[in-house]
Amino acid sequence: MPALAITDLWAFVIAVIVFLAIPGPGTFALLTGTSKGGVRGGYATLAGLVLGDQVLMWLAVAGVAALLKAHPAVFHAVQYAGAAYLVWIGIGLLRAKEGAGTGFIPMQPGHWFRQGFLITVLNPKAIVFYMAFFPLFIDPARDPGLATFAVMALLIAFITLLYCTGIIFIGDALARRLRDNSRFGNWMQRAAGVFLIGFGIRLGTQ
Template sequence: MLGVTDYSAFVIAFIILLAIPGPGNFALITSTGKGGIKGGLAATFGVIFGDQVLLWLAVAGVAALLNTYPAAFHLVQWLGAAYLAWLGARMLLAKPGTAPLRQMKPNSYLRQTLMITLLNPKAIVFYMAFFPLFVDPVRHQGLVTFAFMAVTIAVLTFLYGLIAVLLTHFLAERLRASPKVSTALEKLAGACLLGFGIKLAVLR
């Protein structure tokens, strides 16, 4: 289909990858808990926009550039680690009832998840390795094939985000009645983001 080998396998593989816990997933859940459905959907679009930038950079060969110049790769890696650690630390140190993200506007959630996504240089390398697995070398149509894959990724990410946002919002409504549980989950999310930041920093 438009130069993509086994399109159904491509879709299934990416859905599985979306479901793997990561900083993007935790940021999406946190944004929904703080900003409701609007905040969660804004965060989802932040992930989508960030992924689109990274996958097209991968297509353009940026991954090869980062591999050629390790210093540039590690600089972006450290920036991403610092940003995640900063977000996590804010949540861990926030006093109960004064959550730092509670009054953010939807576009702020979009910018936050966009930055989390863009500051993950591993994602560029991932797309560089992932795309060739499903590109038919005989029927490949150049940019048309990559554009088709990019649109598929955007649609799948939106559907996944929509489901995650609705589920998170449904559960959050019931957790708000218990401030202690809500605070504990917020601290857990902050610890996870901080942990991902540390993991990204030490990953080589």
């Protein structure tokens, strides 16, 4: 883009899509919010994920990644908090009563928003990732300025919205088909719990 310091816009867009396609706790949170709260719950979760992502991106731009690298204790404190939160959610799914994971459970959208936001913002590695990711598409001979980073952040949010909208509607359709199959729903709930516990342990031990 001539007015900005972005070197290859299409490569940037493709890279964002590829990273979105890699399953992670955010994807799981989105599917959980959709399965239990319908499309409304899915979009509430998505709003939390996007807001958390924007917070991390702008913290990265502000140079917080350098601070975290210079103070490992701060980095690990946030890392362990995020890992503990994922494990706590996973244990909650494993301890849920039979049938609690099937069908649509009335939940306030704010619950899903908060969960999506915390899952995203409590992962300090994302800050370091953005610090490494942004320079790949910025011309070092030009001053990027805040406008360049703002466009990149908005593009990531827009692409995330489009991509996750597909996940929300596919997840909603699947949940409607499976809501009467309590045995399968209970099995999926426990599998999801194990996944989150494992992911949390991995995050906390890396």
